[in-house]
Amino acid sequence: MASLRDLGLSEYEARAYRSLLRTGATTAKELSRASDVPMGRIYDVLNSLEQHSLVRSQAASRPKKYVAVEPDTALDRLLETKHRELEEKAEQYQAVVDDLTDELETAEPVQGQFWTAAVGMEESVDLLLERLSAADSSLVIVAGTLSPQFDIGRVGELITEELEAALDRGVNVSVLMSPDLVASLPKTVGKRYVTRLENHPQFEVRTTEQLSGTFNLIDDVEVCIEVPNPLDPGEAFAMIDLKDAEFATDIREMFDPRWDEAEPLTLSSFSDD
Structure with a gap:
């Protein structure tokens, strides 16, 4: 079964995002209870989701409230991030291949039959x-x-x-x-x-x-x-x-x-x- 973890989220991040979709705008404390993410971790989790542009926060409210970005937008952003990571990996692998090609081609060819x-x-x-x-x-x-x-x-x-x-x-x-x-x-x-x-x-x-x-x-x-x-x-x-x-x-x-x-x-x- 497909999971948000397949797109790079941690277990806590996936729980928090899914819970925000159900609860709507809510505070970190309320989200901690709804998602079973420990209170000691919930702010780090929300900060990470904000960095992924998967949640938005209402800083002016006291206490601060959070809301989930729509699923289609969130999934597109996660997919785009994965594409970037794969492109970076491909560039890294290509650099390794280039280095190894230069190194291996300098080796003496095998002689004989x-x-x-x-x-x-x-x-x-x-x-x-x-x-x-x-x-x-x-x-x-x-x-x-x-x-x-x-x-x-x-x-x-x-x-x-x-x-x-x-x-x-x-x-x-x-x-x-x-x-x-x-x-x-x-x-x-x-x-x-x-x-x-x-x-x-x-x-x-x-x-x-x-x-x-x-x-x-x-x-x-x-x-x-x-x-x-x-x-x-x-x-x-x-x-x-x-x-x-x-x-x-x-x-x-x-x-x-x-x-x-x-x-x-x-x-x-x-x-x-």
Whole structure:
């Protein structure tokens, strides 16, 4: 059950305010009896409620009388106070994150090989998005086929958001696709690229024939590879992420000639009705 305490009032403050709504204008002594707030605490409680702008006092009367602010107004004021507190907390947390980001980014990166894997559609997408968000300097995306189990509309939107963020960080993004994959993409996906990415100087898309498999090369030190289902090669089975500079260099050496021979793609063709 909802309580005024959920909005920041103490038990005594909540009792006093509710009692004032019932009694109307009254003195501190009368309110103490009506609310079961000890007489030794009632003035502190009323002062606090006044600071919250939940009660008004009639100082000219002897003894001094108090009246509750209307419930709608009181609740709006309590909610506004909570919003301010949450905003201040969010700013504090952001400051902590900024400090930790600076501190942690100065640490030496882990050297050597490391790999991890995700099995299943959602897990694979999560791993891919995580690794795209980790790019600092370059992203190479090679996509030869489209797995039917992926919702290309939803996944395409998520990937587009990560690519936008990468470009904002100064990352160079190169996308190599097969013509068949380009032809199979929904127009909505193409329009997203046209409006958000196509004209960015650090973003380029090209196409080439006989392109199979899907992988992502991140900062030339990490490769994220889509693994097809062995029982149905048309479906994705898992995503493997391998951090290995030597392997990544081999992948780059195989990619560069394909990229040089590939045809630039004008994504504005997607915008045609």
